[in-house]
Amino acid sequence: MLKYIGKRLLISVITLLVILLILFLLLQLMPGSPFNDEKLSPEQVAQLKEKYGLDRPVIEQFFRYIVNMLRGDLGVSYSLSANTPITELLVNRFPITVQIGLASMIVGTFSGLVLGFLTAFFRNKVLNFIYGLFTLLGIAVPSYIFAMFFSYFLGYRVDMLPLLYDFRTPILSTVMPIMAMSFGVMSVIARFAKAEASDVMKSDYVLFAKCQGLPNGTVIMKYVLKNSLMPVITVVASLLVSLLTGSLVIERMFSVPGVGGLLTSAIDSNDYSVVIALSFIYSALYIVVMLLLDILYCIIDPRVRLGGRD
Amino acid sequence: MSDDNRLVIEVKDLDISFRMPTGDIHAIRGVDFELRENEVLALVGESGCGKSITAKTIMGILPENAVINSGKVIYHGKDVEIDLLGKKSSWRRKNINGSKIAMVFQDPMTSLNPTMTIGAQLITSIRSHKHSDRREAYSRSLELMREVGITDPERTMRQYPHQLSGGMRQRIVIAIALSCDPEIIICDEPTTALDVTIQNRIIELLENIRRARGISVIFITHNLGVVAKIADYVGVMYAGKIVEYGTVFDIFYDPRHPYTWGLLSAVPELSDDKGELYSIPGTPPNLAKEIVGDAFAPRNPYALAVDFKAEPPLFHVSGSHFAATWLLDVRAPEVKMPDALRERINRMKQEGREYVNESE
Numbered sequence: 001m002l003k004y005i006g007k008r009l010l011i012s013v014i015t016l017l018v019i020l021l022i023l024f025l026l027l028q029l030m031p032g033s034p035f036n037d038e039k040l041s042p043e044q045v046a047q048l049k050e051k052y053g054l055d056r057p058v059i060e061q062f063f064r065y066i067v068n069m070l071r072g073d074l075g076v077s078y079s080l081s082a083n084t085p086i087t088e089l090l091v092n093r094f095p096i097t098v099q100i101g102l103a104s105m106i107v108g109t110f111s112g113l114v115l116g117f118l119t120a121f122f123r124n125k126v127l128n129f130i131y132g133l134f135t136l137l138g139i140a141v142p143s144y145i146f147a148m149f150f151s152y153f154l155g156y157r158v159d160m161l162p163l164l165y166d167f168r169t170p171i172l173s174t175v176m177p178i179m180a181m182s183f184g185v186m187s188v189i190a191r192f193a194k195a196e197a198s199d200v201m202k203s204d205y206v207l208f209a210k211c212q213g214l215p216n217g218t219v220i221m222k223y224v225l226k227n228s229l230m231p232v233i234t235v236v237a238s239l240l241v242s243l244l245t246g247s248l249v250i251e252r253m254f255s256v257p258g259v260g261g262l263l264t265s266a267i268d269s270n271d272y273s274v275v276i277a278l279s280f281i282y283s284a285l286y287i288v289v290m291l292l293l294d295i296l297y298c299i300i301d302p303r304v305r306l307g308g309r310d
Numbered sequence: 311m312s313d314d315n316r317l318v319i320e321v322k323d324l325d326i327s328f329r330m331p332t333g334d335i336h337a338i339r340g341v342d343f344e345l346r347e348n349e350v351l352a353l354v355g356e357s358g359c360g361k362s363i364t365a366k367t368i369m370g371i372l373p374e375n376a377v378i379n380s381g382k383v384i385y386h387g388k389d390v391e392i393d394l395l396g397k398k399s400s401w402r403r404k405n406i407n408g409s410k411i412a413m414v415f416q417d418p419m420t421s422l423n424p425t426m427t428i429g430a431q432l433i434t435s436i437r438s439h440k441h442s443d444r445r446e447a448y449s450r451s452l453e454l455m456r457e458v459g460i461t462d463p464e465r466t467m468r469q470y471p472h473q474l475s476g477g478m479r480q481r482i483v484i485a486i487a488l489s490c491d492p493e494i495i496i497c498d499e500p501t502t503a504l505d506v507t508i509q510n511r512i513i514e515l516l517e518n519i520r521r522a523r524g525i526s527v528i529f530i531t532h533n534l535g536v537v538a539k540i541a542d543y544v545g546v547m548y549a550g551k552i553v554e555y556g557t558v559f560d561i562f563y564d565p566r567h568p569y570t571w572g573l574l575s576a577v578p579e580l581s582d583d584k585g586e587l588y589s590i591p592g593t594p595p596n597l598a599k600e601i602v603g604d605a606f607a608p609r610n611p612y613a614l615a616v617d618f619k620a621e622p623p624l625f626h627v628s629g630s631h632f633a634a635t636w637l638l639d640v641r642a643p644e645v646k647m648p649d650a651l652r653e654r655i656n657r658m659k660q661e662g663r664e665y666v667n668e669s670e
Contacts, residue, residue: 123374202373204420211369212435212486213408216400222434226425302425302470 034078097258101243108185116193138187196228315346324381355547418479429467477508549605556631
């Protein structure tokens with residue numbers, strides 16, 4: 001187990017380095033520079049480049065970046081908010097994005113699991129209808145449509161919730177973004193949960209358990225749930241990353257001061273260091289979540305835990 | 311093996327269809343048989359003839375799209391008679407499944423829960439019918455595992471299914487099936503998914519356990535060698551019907567249905583070095599279409615004109631032997647079984663006699 005995790009960690013570090021290198025090279029290929037201001041004279045641009053070390057060879061820049069990163073220094077923003085350390089930008093913006101992301105994840109996953117499993121277990125018409133309606137809407141309709149819908153009814157007509165993010169009511173302000181984002185999560189999770197549970201319920205081991213006369217509750221808890229949760233967890237994990245990195249559209253619509261907005265502005269203004277830092281953090285998050293997922297698999301599935309032969 | 315034994319299971323006029331988007335499939339078209347205490351009934355036939363569906367009907371685990379059009383499955387207890395099809399599945403699970411009738415599945419690779427230890431699965435099964443505490447259930451599990459020939463039961467208790475070989479897993483499945491002391495076990499091709507070398511051992515194990523415990527068995531298979539070895543009665547199924555039914559001697563030494571002739575001719579023989587292995591021409595009928603006449607007629611070289619028009623009834627050959635073929639009608643021309651098969655049966659009889667002499 002430890003050996004397995006060690007191996008996975010090593011692979012993760014190498015992957016991150018490769019990602020970083022690719023990001024660096026890609027940005028070199030991009031036209032323009034952070035100092036695309038017409039008011040700046042070529043001398044001033046050269047001076048700025050020297051100041052930030054952008055006149056050095058790419059390889060040197062790359063290694064200096066890694067060394068500084070290990071010290072916890074992600075560099076400063078060049079143009080967006082000049083000379084502000086990126087870590088500071090992130091500290092201000094990440095919590096709100098993570099808060100909304102995690103909350104939509106929890107709300108979406110929980111409601112999705114309940115909807116999917118109940119529909120699979122009880123196959124009645126009403127449940128099936130609700131399931132069909134919700135999953136279809138959740139998958140077919142983009143989250144910003146829900147956002148507009150909620151804004152109109154809950155924000156404007158009923159006036160229960162603030163239309164735009166308000167620092168004075170941080171909890172209430174996140175309710176609508178969370179609702180809009182969790183709807184899609186719910187439908188994806190519900191579909192997976194229902195499909196998996198239905199498959200497991202047709203499996204030989206569940207039929208065998210029924211032949212042994214095990215009561216329904218035992219069959220569902222010990223046979224169906226555990227075996228159908230595993231594939232669902234994979235989906236949850238990959239959704240989690242995209243939620244943690246924030247939804248650009250939703251953050252814009254509710255003017256949430258999260259990282260989603262930061263990334264779009266950084267790309268707009270060629271703010272290399274911010275783009276690299278954010279992209280790198282996204283990749284790292286993804287890799288960490290996948291690593292955690294694999295460890296979770298080990299805990300749930302004995303076939304992985306014991307280095308199974310299957 | 312005699313009719314004096316108490317009846318334990320009676321299947322009467324079973325008729326089952328499956329609802330499909332493209333129309334109904336008439337999978338079971340009137341199956342009747344009975345199983346008596348201490349007897350082994352083998353159901354044989356090609357894939358898709360309805361053997362497994364019959365088993366699933368008895369256990370109450372038919373898929374949702376199955377519709378039971380008619381029929382009864384009567385369980386005869388010590389002094390009760392219950393039509394299982396008239397009972398709710400929750401009732402059957404509580405009172406019949408596991409404790410009275412158990413089933414061993416075909417593929418041991420898929421019939422155990424992959425995320426539960428062997429021990430937990432055994433204990434769960436034991437405790438679902440008997441109110442015993444964990445320690446009792448644990449020691450009972452060890453006993454059961456020894457009974458099915460597992461040498462290191464304490465260790466196996468802690469293992470997961472994927473850590474065991476196919477043969478071991480099937481032993482565990484048998485142990486679980488035995489865990490609530492059933493009177494009847496349905497074995498649905500219990501060795502088909504196993505290595506040939508293991509198959510024999512599992513069959514022997516089942517046979518020993520059956521004798522020791524006095525269990526009645528419905529054995530579903532397409533391996534006629536196994537049937538000859540363990541069965542008392544044989545039902546030959548074709549296209550959702552039993553077309554010939556009799557004692558194992560009736561079926562092997564005096565088969566009457568052309569389909570049974572075909573099946574017996576298709577058994578490979580070690581001594582047979584001449585020519586190709588026989589196979590019955592054609593394929594089983596499409597059960598989504600209504601069958602007129604005898605379902606086997608299109609593949610039957612001995613088919614009479616009437617076979618394509620009317621379904622043959624079950625003709626009595628003797629008190630224990632029935633066959634559904636118009637060849638047994640008094641008006642039918644005399645048709646003998648193929649000569650090759652006759653020679654083969656004579657050889658089998660000879661070998662049988664030698665076997666009996668040897669064992670005496």
